[in-house]
Amino acid sequence: MLNQIIPIISAAGVSIAIVMIKGVGDASINKEIESKIGAYNYDFIKTVGLDVWNIVEEKFRLKEAVGKFTDEKIAEFNKLIKERISSISDEDIEKVRQAIVGEANKGKKELSEDITALHANVTKLTNDDASLVAENTSLKQTIYNIQNSVQTVSTTTQSTPGV
Structure with missing residues (x-):
């Protein structure tokens, strides 16, 4: 009788272990996918942001006076990036703009x-x-x-x- 119960218990234990491992593995895979999607979205947003930054810089290049157009440039950047990526939040726009400003000003x-x-x-x-x-x-x-x-x-x- 014990010989009949042991295979059933071990099969149940293996099944439970497989379900647990699969759940942990699926969660890890989902996190990896979300991470890659997030990185892709960030790269996409940053690329669009750089394009918008260059458009704004060119628009204000000839009018440039120290600090005079800063608010106008920020508003123009925000408007253009919203037009290109309608789902972007104001917080994300601010982060992308600050990242781009940092790169643009590093030299x-x-x-x-x-x-x-x-x-x-x-x-x-x-x-x-x-x-x-x-x-x-x-x-x-x-x-x-x-x-x-x-x-x-x-x-x-x-x-x-x-x-």
């Missing part, structure tokens, strides 16, 4: 530092140039004064008889 700090250094060099060269021009003018005046003195001495010695 601006170095560029700003380079411009500041270049400006300092131009200022120094301008000051050096002004100093050299003043020195040149002073030297020309000194040469002129020496030439006049030599000419006066020469004229005086020529007009003095017996010298």
Whole structure:
């Protein structure tokens, strides 16, 4: 009798284990699929966001004044991305815009530092140039004064008889 019960119990145990493993496996697969879909959606939204960003940048490029159009640019970005991805939430738009702004601005700090250094060099060269021009003018005046003195001495010695 025990020989008849053991195969039934082991078959039931194996069936339960299979159901449990399948449930855990299905949950893992579903999470992986959701993760991949989420990554795909993020990549898609980011790509669309970059396209929209470039459109907005081009639209405001010629009007650019420091900080003047920031609110208009944000509103334009939000409007255009909503037109292209109607299901996107305002929160997701904000996240995508901030990610794109971060990428777009990552080289601006170095560029700003380079411009500041270049400006300092131009200022120094301008000051050096002004100093050299003043020195040149002073030297020309000194040469002129020496030439006049030599000419006066020469004229005086020529007009003095017996010298």
